[in-house]
Amino acid sequence: MTEKWRCAHGFGLSEPCRECELDSARETVARWGERVDSARKVIAEAAGQSVMLKVAGKPFRCQCGCNVLHRLSGDRDLYACNACELQYEGQG
Structure with missing residues (x-):
């Protein structure tokens, strides 16, 4: 019964499998490639x-x-909350 829930490398679901992680990372790069890099930059x-x-x-x-x-880009004294995006103007 438990063999049904093992990865191709023989690890159970609660056990980390480095090969599966590497395969997943390669698939992500192959599928998304440049978008992943631009998202990380943002x-x-x-x-x-x-x-x-x-x-x-x-x-x-x-x-x-x-x-x-x-800080909102391009405006030195305008800030936005990271949670609700409410904007505040600073006096500097």
Whole structure:
């Protein structure tokens, strides 16, 4: 019964199989290729723009409770909440 639930390399579902992981990675690259690289670039750029602001020396929180915002591209003093996308204008 348990042999029905094993990978081609003999590992059970709860056991990690490096060969299956490698096969999956190769399939992803073959199927999505360039899109994966461009998506990773977008994520890396967005992560670099995230900030935690302080107002009057205290950590700032959005109305939704999130305290991490990101700077909107091209506008130095405009920020958006990472959770709800509400925008805030900074005074600098």
